[in-house]
Amino acid sequence: MPTRRRVQDEEAKQGRVEFSFPLLIVRIKTFTRVYDRLGAFGASRPVSWAAIIGMPILASFGLYFIFSSLLTLLTTPAAREIGRELGPQAYVLLPGINPYLPILYGWLAIIAAIMVHEGAHGVIARSLGFRVKSSGLLFFLVIPVGAFVDVDEEQMAKAKPKNSVRVLAAGPGANIAVAIVCLLGVLIITSGLTPVVDGLYVFDVMEGMPAQDAGLQLKDVIISVDELPITNFDDFKAILDDKNPNDTIQITVARGEKWNDQFSTTAKLTEHNGSAYLGVSVGELLTEQRLRTYQKLATETLYLHFMPPTLASGLVPFSEALKDFYTHTLGENWHILANIFFWLWFVNVNVAIFNALPIYPLDGGRAFKSVLKSVLGRRAGGRIASRLTTVVAVILLSAIVMTIVLPFIM
Template identity: 25%
Template sequence: MNGYLIAIILVIAFWAAVYILDKKGILAKHHMSAWGPFVMWRTSRGRDLIDKLSRPHRFWNAYSLVSKGIVAVIMFGMTALLLWEATLVSSIPAESAPGVDMILGIPGINPVIPLWYGILGLVVAVVIHEFAHGILTRVHGMGVKSLGIVWMVIPMGAFTEPDEEALEKTTRRKRTAVYAVGPGTNIIAALIFAVLFSSVALGSVAPAYDAPMAATIYEDSPGDIAGIPVGAQIISINGEDVPINGYPDVNAPDPNTPVTVKYYYNGEIFEKEVISGVILTTTEKGLPSGDAGLKPGMMIYSINGEIIRNETDFKTVMSSLEIGETVPIVAYSYNAETGTYEVAEEVTEITPMSKIDYYKSRGTSTNGVEDMAFLGVNTAYLGMVVKDPQALIDSMAHPFAGDDSVDDYFHSFLTYVTLPLTGYQPFPASLVDVYEPQGIFSGMSSNSFWIMANCFYWLFWINLMLGLTNALPAIPLDGGYIFRDWLDSLVQKVRKKMPDKERTQFVDSVTWVFALMILFLILWQLIGPRI
């Protein structure tokens, strides 16, 4: 039975059981209550632990001050980001717009978040978030009524239930401290887990073999047809060693000629016969490639009479072409019935366009872009995109290496956070055996090591997302309550003579306007592209 179907059946059965048990009063007898589809189990146990943890008051007061600073930066930054994203919605095609499942950060429902790593991350993130609230509540002399666990088939997190009346009556400074440490703790925890993932785990792993690695192999390409797997490390082609960065310059024969590829995979060395040639991995209608009849999967034989044996040959020929000048081109297409590449008769000539004009048509910055002939294609020798296996690890272990501007740091941060979207988190099973744990992890198997490393990354990711979300200025999120108190303090200082009742009404109105605005900006990303 499909795993998602089983999950849906379990959730429906759980909801039904919760509804029945709640109606019969059985949940209440065991200190439980229903909250929508969730069950909240309350207990007074654990309050002693919170009391002990809260005793270094000076530390926690400083910690809450740092948390307020973190929340303030995130609140402003996330709101600005949502406003900026709203301006881009009209340019996003409906088919590329995020779905509801992408907005919901629920493991197993959101396709980006793996079920078990997601559950681990969510449980840990919610527990430390709620414990931070409880500790600051006690630091400032307010009571904690109970602690508890939230269930929906499995434990989904924890909560602390402060004395709401005392929290409402206390000073704004203390109240904002209680609210700020929740998201602040998540952000600090995210930083710690990022260090554990990047510096500790990935700093202790190295490639098993010093050779370029096949990171992507396109379907029905020569590499795919020959059966070379993703993660294979290319040792030699036709008996000549392939340097770690020498794949584009490989000494290849004329296109459509067999070559012997020797590679290392999963602890063994293999040899396969592969048809040599530079393969088109993408083409596009409306660009020179599409207009010439080129299609993904075709092999380029020659352009303007120059034979294309490897990717460096292709780049050299492209740099020699004149923009707008029509030149002859010869390409092969694969015949699945005969298992051979045959001349594509429909492809005879191509007219390059300006690379600068292409960038401008896409609204992309042309800063630093050299104008040259452009066809609108991507290529890969043998249909395989290779990477330096150490460079792949370094990109995750040292994500900000070489950055020297705010823009660089921002893009590196986005690349790091979007590892799940690019297929590198959880780390691909096909690449696990490419690397061997070193140092303190040398005794671990590759599988165990990557499970540990993946846990670190998802603990980072879930904590980051929970912290960023909860810092938004939208009630009932922590950031919403903090925003309300900060706004109330500002209005009181600016309009000193405003009556308390009038000030409260004004502050509440503005707070709810912001909450609705944040909700709209999030929903607009779903609705806007589809209108």
């Protein structure tokens, strides 16, 4: 195993800070020492074997997703329409470019995913005796965007394939481990939610109409009419249909912070198109129903958790649109923790799956090439392995490009 002194000498030659516009590279010796210490633990080696087993599983999932998406786009016009609405930027895992990735949560998750990914490479590399020439942080100008670990490529090329593949598999393996833990965090938090209020949400009060005269306001929630509970629009409509113009109704609404305050008033209905009319536009909250639906789907289908709350704001209880309608024993900021867990899950699982694909020079592609060389023989198989790796990479990249382009050309 290379000495720590040799690693430090290598880092000294490279320099602590390197700027190559627009990237700033900061090498941190402490990272290498951490990899040494973690790599010395006996558990690191069996964990690396588990990562090897997990890599083809992740790759299989990714391949299924790519080709099933491609088939769906080819055969389903509605899917192509959705693709056009989302736009090509929705496939880019970068906040600020992808409109469905929040800036704060998105960058936090991306930086964490890269650090976990690269750190795992470093730990397993050191545990197997590979030299880590340098490691540190990457900045886009002054904005932190990730981490890097520079493992000695010459040693990797000369090593037994099983060892080099263990190093390569460590990154996706660590990402999926973090993703699973964070997904469990999401499930635990959402299982403890309680609706704050249910009823009809007021999003427009018409000027000069009975609702305005009665004191109804935007963001009120109508919870009862004539002391009858209101949970959906049909309940509300049925009561109004039984009324005549100039009839008076009693309305109770919830309002204020977390809808803790109740306000009761009376309204004298007017006439509109021959019917009794209040002059208010409302929408169904259905907070209890939405929560139960989400909780049921959350344990039945994994696909739900690949749907960002920014894209499914009417279903996900910790989305910006619904978070205020639920409470948790964690306190009023429960939704922040839920979002952190979700985006750590979402980014880590996507990084794990993408890097596991047999596309060179991703981890999966390099592992695929190494295994091919081992099976075919190093001398005779090197050229064949390189060609096969290139062919597979071209096919998969073409399929990925087609899933993005198809909605706009068909």
